[in-house]
Amino acid sequence: MKKICVTGGSGGAGNAVIEHLLAQGYDCVNIDIKPPKTQHCPFIEVDMTDYKAVYEAMAGCDAVVHFAGNPEPDFDHWESADRFNNNTSALFNAFNAAQAHGIKRVVWASSETIFGFPFDTNHQERLPVNETSEPQPQGGYALSKMISETLAEQMAKLYGMTFIGLRLSNVLYDDVNAVPSFQKIPGYWEDMPYRKFNLWGYIDSRDTARAARLALEADISGAEVFNIAAKDTLMRQPTKELVDTVMPQSKLDPQITGHMALLDCAKARDLLGFEPDYNWQDVLGLTVDGTRKGDA
Numbered sequence: 001m002k003k004i005c006v007t008g009g010s011g012g013a014g015n016a017v018i019e020h021l022l023a024q025g026y027d028c029v030n031i032d033i034k035p036p037k038t039q040h041c042p043f044i045e046v047d048m049t050d051y052k053a054v055y056e057a058m059a060g061c062d063a064v065v066h067f068a069g070n071p072e073p074d075f076d077h078w079e080s081a082d083r084f085n086n087n088t089s090a091l092f093n094a095f096n097a098a099q100a101h102g103i104k105r106v107v108w109a110s111s112e113t114i115f116g117f118p119f120d121t122n123h124q125e126r127l128p129v130n131e132t133s134e135p136q137p138q139g140g141y142a143l144s145k146m147i148s149e150t151l152a153e154q155m156a157k158l159y160g161m162t163f164i165g166l167r168l169s170n171v172l173y174d175d176v177n178a179v180p181s182f183q184k185i186p187g188y189w190e191d192m193p194y195r196k197f198n199l200w201g202y203i204d205s206r207d208t209a210r211a212a213r214l215a216l217e218a219d220i221s222g223a224e225v226f227n228i229a230a231k232d233t234l235m236r237q238p239t240k241e242l243v244d245t246v247m248p249q250s251k252l253d254p255q256i257t258g259h260m261a262l263l264d265c266a267k268a269r270d271l272l273g274f275e276p277d278y279n280w281q282d283v284l285g286l287t288v289d290g291t292r293k294g295d296a
Helices: 012-023 051-057 077-100 140-159 182-188 194-198 205-217 239-246 266-272 280-284
Strands: 003-007 027-032 043-045 063-066 105-111 162-168 223-228
Touching: 003 012, 012 027, 012 063, 012 205, 027 051, 051 077, 063 077, 063 205, 077 105, 077 140, 105 140, 105 205, 140 162, 140 223, 162 205, 182 280, 205 223, 205 266, 223 266
Parallel strands: 003 027, 003 063, 027 043, 063 105, 105 162, 162 223
Antiparallel strands: none
């Protein structure tokens, strides 16, 4: 497995995947509807809802990392229709073109939103959530991700392929100009309910890229999904305080102490060998209470 087709490689997470794979000795081709800001590998302009274009662009690849799609959750029925139609069509085209070319491994971006984002009218009975927790998709985006996991299961059986879905937490970037940036984190601390929509979680884009590469290399067959998140929350308040104050309906595992994350990634650790390398404190140079590291 040498040449990897990365769909959505012009986006933030897709670009991070390409940079990481190239550094690890892989060849990549980026297929996206828009060109990248910096071209690291061959780029083919493709609308992922155009199956013929996807099929042609994927020729000669050994594996696929599918990160294309609209990453924004939806908040009304118009947006819901757009997210579901676009993302589901793009995903099926990526999966179907892969099988038509005889490609046996596909890694793709599923989502933590499957667990119930934004937790306005629902809640998880137990926290943290793991891959066996009840799916509670609340909109078109999350439903498209739920469908993607079912589709992967069926196509794995039908075609003898391996599909690995990464249930990514909110991907953050060490870039003040990025919409989801680490630099925004201190602004969340005075409003505990604001970030409950994804259980106060996050994942560094570089860890996202490494998780994708480990999924490409893992000794796994069939269809699997994995939670991918940092080990901690992005809040300065302890996790128990967050849950007790904002989500008292949910029962917190007593083993969750300090600032431990509410997205359990034990399965990724055990089967992919994935441990996150980055946390917001190191990226921002802050301690967990928000003071500058090294200050007295």
